[in-house]
Amino acid sequence: MVEVILKGHDKFYGVSDVVRMFFGVPEELKDKGMVIAPEGPDIKLVNELFPDGRSVTFLGDKAYEFDGELLEPGREIKRSLYMAFSDITSQRMPWGCLTGIRPTLVACEEKDAQALEDKYFVRADKAELAFDTSREELRILSKAPEESLCVYIGIPFCPSRCEYCSFVSSDISCHMDRLVSYEAALEKEIKLIAPHINRPLSAVYVGGGTPTVLEEKEFASLLDSIYSNLRITPECEITIEAGRPDTITDGKLISMREHGITRICINPQTMRSDTLLKLGRKHTAEDTLRVYAKAVDMGFDLINMDLIAGLPYESAEDHVTSTKRLIELAPANITVHTLYKKRRARISREQVMDTDKTRGGLDECVAESYDLLREAGYHPYYMYRQKDTGHGLENTGFAKGDTGSLYNVAMMSDCRDVLSFGAGGMSKRCFKQEGELYKHRVERCPTIKDALTYVERVEEMAEKKIGFFSFQ
Ligand code: SF4
Incomplete structure (x- = not known):
């Protein structure tokens, strides 16, 4: 078991972050002033922060300390601890x-x-x-005035549950009846809050789950409600996450085009049909190709396609082949995710980390995908990491020219306020801090996660958000 004793500080969270990178899920024993990792080797370290801002991590008579300009204390303690673990495990x-x-x-x-x-x-x-990505993020963000608002509208339902899914999303095969009442509640919430919004909208994102899981009638009704209640100007970016190709019908594509929407996501995740079926996605790579061709034909010119690297049942080469196939299609955006596990996913930690290395190097295949995308004229425009990935990698959105999604950048950067409609949505306000150039202080306002309870308590949710944003 790894034991890290904290001395001169109480930054348990930061210490846990570094322990997790090397030794899996840590435990914080605050009463004892230590963080432990039961799965790690038997070592005891002291992570000390001195009054002059230096941090040293001690292991027996060995001391790990960075020789150079000091960082702020939170980063400094992570740095000295990282140096110790990296040396002990010979891992970078x-x-x-x-x-x-x-x-x-x-x-x-x-x-x-x-x-x-x-x-x-x-x-x-x-x-x-x-x-590179940070410069592109800043450029895209500059399109959204500081006082503008992003809107997220969530449909937490999917046609079936993907094996790796960690989102709050219900499989409609068990909850078909709930969809109609959920969509009606969503319209109600939009109607209740919209008249109070006193700021320009810079981006609207309809996500999930899978928004196109709604039947054509409800889907069209939701779009009507969005356009008749929210002030969507020509400058406002609007995206529909069509997501699963098995839910995208001609009728829904027509609805979107009639409303003037051209930015959608069609997410294959992989171009291997056998993997998709094993993962429970109920569509094939051919379905993706068919829907994509139809969407292009109908004038959707800003299509994002998501891929996941490191899927179970796949080799590194399979992922690279999928990337090549998407590049041939030439959508405006391609986002490369790396598989990670959260508690709710059915997939196991071993599968995520590929501990027996049967799938080949995730790191290498992601790097190869990035190279291929760059060679094909895509550049990275937004990026985020999830800390419990196991493999320590990231998710990166690539775009051609000036097609990167403002919503994605604004959402991840925590620099613009986001108003969320729907169950499980997280509204947030981002406040500039004195002395900080880019880091904002964020206040959050969650919405009830359970879709059924959301339907019952939608007025209360709307009122809470009107208060949270101090809308008059
Ligand atoms: S489509 Fe996305 S949200 Fe739905 S089950 Fe699959 S991974 Fe989860």
Whole structure:
């Protein structure tokens, strides 16, 4: 068992982040002033923060301390602990000691990628990725005035549950009856809040789950409600996450085009049909191709397609082949996710981490996908990491030209307010902080997760958000 004793500080969260990177899920024993990792080797360390801001991690008579410019205390303690663990395990993480903070946020503070390598031990390719992406994020974000608002509308239902899914989403095969009442409640919430919105909208994102799981009638009705209640100007970006190709019908595509929507997501995840079926997705790669061709034909010119690297049942080569097939289709955006596990997913931790290495190197195949995308004229425009990935990688959105999604950037950067409609949505307000260039203080307002309870208590949810945003 790994034991880390905290001395001179109480930053349990930061210590846990670094322990998790190397040794899996940690436990914080606050009464004893320590963080432990039951799965790790038997070692005892002291992570000390001194009054002058230095942090040293001690292991027996060995001391780990960075020799150079000091970071703020929270980052400094992670850095000295990372140095110790990296030495003990002979492991270097792709993102070095960057954890619990967005790499692009740190990259914004630095003048070049080299600084990320030198100060945070980030690997050269990742440092470059963070630096390039951060500049693109800032450029895209500048399109949304500070006072503008992003809107998220959530449909937490899907036609079936994917094996790797960690979202709050119900399989409609068991909840068909709930969809109609849920959509009606959503319209009600939009109607209740919309008249109070006193700020311009910069982006609207209809996500899920799978919004196109709604029947054509309800789907069209929801779009009518959005357009008749929210002030969607030509400058406002609007995206529909069509998601699963098995839910996209001609009628729904027509509805979207009639409302003037051209930005949609069609998400294959992989172009191997046998993997899709094993994962429980109930559609094939051919369905993706058919729906994509139809959407292009109908004038959708801003299509995002998601891929997941590291899926069970697949080799690294399969992922690279899927990337190549999407590049041939040439959608405006391709997003490469790396598989990760959260508690709700049915998939096991071993499958996520590929502990027996049957699927080949995830790190290498992601790097190869990125290279292929860059060669094909795509550039990274937004990026985020999830801390319990196991493999320490990231998710990156690539775009051609100026087609990157403002909503994605705004949402991930925590720099613009987001008003969420629907069950499980998280509204947030982002406040600029004195002395901080890019980091905002964020206040959050969650909505009830359970769809049934949301339907029953929709007025209360609307009132709570009107108060949260201080709408008059
Ligand atoms: S489509 Fe997405 S939200 Fe729905 S079950 Fe699959 S992974 Fe989860």
